[in-house]
Amino acid sequence: MTSAKSSPPASTVPARTAAEAAPALSNPFFTPSELPYELPPFARIRHEHFLPAFERGMADQLAEIAAIGGSGAPPTFENTVEALERSGAVLYRASRVFFNKANADTDGATQELEAEIVPRLAAHEDAVLLDPALFARLEALHEQRDRLGLDGEQRRLLERHHALRVRAGARLAPEQQGRLRELNAEIAALCTEFRKNLRTDTAAAALVVERTEELAGLPADEIAAAAESARELGHDGHYVIGLRNFTNPPQLATLEDPALRERLLTASLERGLTSNGPLAVTVVTLRAERAALLGYPHHAAWQLADQTAGTAGAVEEMLGKLIGPALAHAEREGAALAEAAGVAEVRAADWQYYAERVRKERFDLDAAALRPYLELERVLRDGVFHAATLVYGVTFTERPDLVAYHPDARVFEVHNADGSPVGLYIGDFHARESKQGGAWMNELVLQSRLLDQRSVVVNNLNIPKPPAGDPVLLNWREVITLFHEFGHALHGLFSDVRYPLLAGTKVPRDFVEFPSQVNEMWAEWPEVLAHYARHHRTGEPMPPELPAKLREAERFGEGFNSVEHLAAALLDWSWHTLPAAELPDKDGTAAFEAATLERHGLARPAIPPRYRTGYFAHVFGGGYAAGYYGYRWAEVLDADTVRWFRENGRTVRESGEIFRRELLSRGNSVEPMEAFRAVVGHDPDIGPLLARRGAQE
Template sequence: MARVGSDSVTSAKSSETSPGSPTTAGAGARSATAPDAAGRRAHDAASNPFFTPSELPYGLPPFARIRHGHFLPAFERGVDEQLAEVAAIGASPDPPTFENTVAALERSGAVLRRVSAVFFNKANADADRATQELEAEIVPRLAAHEDALLLDPALFARLEALHDGRGGLGLDGEQERLLARHHGARVRAGARLAPAQQQRLRELNARIATLCTEFRQNLRADTAAAALVVERAEELAGLPADEVAAAAENARALGHDGAFVLSLLNFTNQPQLAALEDAALRERLLAASMGRGGAANAAVAVTVARLRAERAALLGHPHHASWQVADQTAGTAGAVEEMFEKLIGPAVAHAEREGAALAAAAGVPEVGAADWQFFAERVRRERFDLDAAALRPYLELEAVLRDGVFHAATLVYGITFTERRDLVAYHPDARVFEVHDADGGPLGLYLGDFHARESKRGGAWMNELVTQSHLLGQRPVVVNNLNIAKPAAGEPVLLNWHEVTTLFHEFGHALHGLFSDVRYPLVAGTEVPRDFVEFPSQVNEMWAEWPEVLARYARHHRTGEPMPPELPAKLREAERFGEGFDSVEHLSAAVLDWAWHTLPAAELPDADGVAAFEAAVLARHGLAHPAIPPRYRTGYFAHVFGGGYAAGYYGYRWAEVLDADTVRWFRENGRTVRESGEVFRRELLSRGNSVDPMAAFRAVVGHDPDFGPLLARRGAADAT
């Protein structure tokens, strides 16, 4: 089921490149039920694979048996069954106990859990028209179902009685935390409101869920339509040969034989801007990226923001951000705004220094937005003698995965991986790996789905297909999705450095799910606050450049020769140049999100005033840099208007404070890497939300968060 309090029933842990949220049948099987196929529907209902637990290893969904016609009957049965289960809990004549109320609630909804995990993975990773139509239909129904669970008066009365008397229940720490989460979620959701207010709340939640789905689907279509078609190979001068070949393959797949297509990633600055020599083409590419969303999504975003503001007021908060942050590790809106104050000034000063260096390199007074990355790459070549394209032959996907990502996990945590070609995933591109613990025992399954395709949304993310829970007897099954361009058959998949770090990042989310060791699903794995969930994944990025790991995977894909020893050092030095730009574009997006969700509905702009609103917000925060557009603008900010990061995009920077502090701890605590990994796993990764996440952080590093390591990492310490 959904993360409590989200606007969408979808939930995923995403890298910085994407929102979070999740086919069809198994590999290669796509069948939709015809509208008049009543007999087939009846047969599907009788043999629906979601109605019983999977018999496959680790409960892997039986993708080879799943058809589109199975989804709606499973959603309907899943909703009905859980409502009946919750009604039985509330109607019990026995006094409430933890077991007959809280644990019973955790056991409820088995069918709905199974179908939701598979369907929303499909909706993100391999959607077709039938999937999108069902998503639009089912999302508001699931929002209403979630309200029914959160606002059920009989259930809330039992939870309130348990919560009031919790001191005498003899609960352990995880049980206390679980009771508090269930009770607090219902208070936050409006369980104490009058019936008329609750009815309005239900209407708002359903409408918001519908609009978030509409935003995502609009953006998917608009992003596909905005892909840049290039007619002549000469226009792509500067792109590595394998990227040109991938653009030709992309064009062929999209029906543009003989041309080249640059499909867009979720964020503003497309990676090709660093390499394309044609300035006019760079302008076209950036304009295509920033033009997505348009009037349709502007109108959706404004409406969503107004509805969220109304909902917050109904729940007793001055704005949506206040309501949202109260359940996060930040705690208050003031804490988030204090973080902005600490980070924005140093970031802007750092970016200004970088901009001056770029202008000098270009021989112009200032560098424009479409040219910044191109000249930044030139400066890196000249100042650090590093050509980013020269790294690619040493960064082949299979080597990065097995000898980098997997090897790092073995080095740090002792776990190992075996590919299970006998197990069918949801798409031919998706691969299944069994994960074994350090003692050889079973841990879970990891699915990797790394390639872009038209049916997949942009970005990178992690989903749980099965959530770990001792209560339910479940081991974890997790999936990582990336969007790496697929080359022609037989050609190697060569990555840029950003794609390497993204793979390590997403695998950090996967480890958070795989290492979960709790009893109750609500507090398992990645079910932690949004401003904490990115922390473990950002920590995992450190292993991409750890010398022992880098030396193992960074080898030439043809010769096997290791990356020249001077390149890693140059890479680390060159990465520092660009931190100012990265910080400003990210903070710009974060303050836009924050502004949309800290104003009352009456003060929000109309759809035609969105651009002016964005400009005013950036100017007010000192972030109106004409050459550094926000990482996301409103029309394509799917984290916020299509997912669960509303008033939460700040969380990436909040989590990076914890990440930088933890990386310092790994390097300086005096333990071996393996010993440090065991501490990090035992005290934090395995605990999920069964303990206070900030207490888990302190249990690892031994102190409250320190901004110093982040400012030093971002090259801004001297600007404070």
């Protein structure tokens, strides 16, 4: 399907001569894509197209904003708010493609342009948000909002545009806005530098192992993948174990050599300490100054003004309720590990190894024995896609005729049960040197009825790629990650709103993880698990006793998982709740971390934080600053919703329709907690999460 796209109003489009318009014929960003669903024409896109597209896109949008603000006509919803929603089409197309490439398939030229363009984009965003003439028109409409005859979504859009500008500093004096613009540009540049340093440091910290014997305990396919990584990196005949974004690499669970485990964990914990530690202090100092300029006591308070949690007290109360149960659960786990190891206390590098031993002994479960039943293609098609069909009725058809941005990335067309189109899903599952670590979802095209656009979404994972012809076998955590990221994808695909600002995952940061965490439940739903968990060679189903053992074994690790997550959340929270005068100097990162964990009772050497400052890209290279608590906040909603799915008396399909209609499709067109209550029928209850996390054992 090719969507017909509405054009911006003629009055907002800057005039161009024929000579100026000619380059549009060669730059694919200057006109809407003619591919199905406006999929970016990746086969035509070259690096040299990005900078001209950014520059023209910014110039076009500034001209559109000037035309809106300078209109002599009285402000109306149509000539101000809807016109604003139509603005910036070229910039939007170029930005979505470029930053997907910067994360998923970067190179030196991309990183150079990223460093150049990010501060310019920050300045451009300020120019749009702080334009006085536009804000005056929005302010006038906001004051009259009760008399404008707006429907619910229109009113929500007006209020969002107005609130974004107030929060961005539109009411500050000109000299204060000048300093604010400087701060925003500097913070954006430093966050880009943080990401670049982290890519470099993570690659440099990968472990090169010389002898196969050192890898004893690692499954054969993982050894083959390590050999393939070594070959690609110029270490023929050796093995390379790459680091993950988070602290504990999964290989710690199976490597038998304690010295190698220690080397691997140390490399993970210390990356970024020298390059990114001082930089992080600078970032939080500038964020604290910006918060003070905007009238907030600290950066966290500024962030919470636009989140569902609302206040610092609400966040701290929630975290406080979780710390005690998590520590108690982790101590029980640690005692079991120490007994299994025959030591007084288990070291951090050995925790996962002995946890696997306890799982084998206590639950008769060998995690490595699960992997032959968890082959990527079957998990994707017969697990992730099958679950979406069961719950929501959607179907997936691979489109090899549509070219994505990398040969590893595959395009699928999504349809509703009645055959009507939903959008495109792009899956890019394998690790490579050009891709940042971790797993995430991007939206290349946002759904919007105003612009007649449907969603195009991308899931990125970092599953090691084995030699050609070998199966891609997953561990259980990778299966859960795939279901999680697909939950984000569904949130984008199911969006059904009029305006781009309110579409898909453009919800508060502490709400966005909620739908993705709910989607994890289907990985172990009996009907789904039985459909995909089959031996990759024989097709035999996973032995029927394994799923129950798996659930028990997973629960055994909840204490560790809770403590490492809470430790990371409180590091982020502590960095961003101090005023600038109380922050450490640039060499004080490690001491700050230690003092924070001690203060909250989380200084457990055997359970390091899931992220330390030097590689905490969520916070210092992304949008989760003072927001990492959102994973736990969203998990309260998730656990409550999972209980609703299981106990509401409806079929899975009926429940899925309600969840899609009342929440996934609504984006930010309604207040998110209102959408939550429309599904489960009550305010969030922390009880199901405490039960999940072992607090009621």
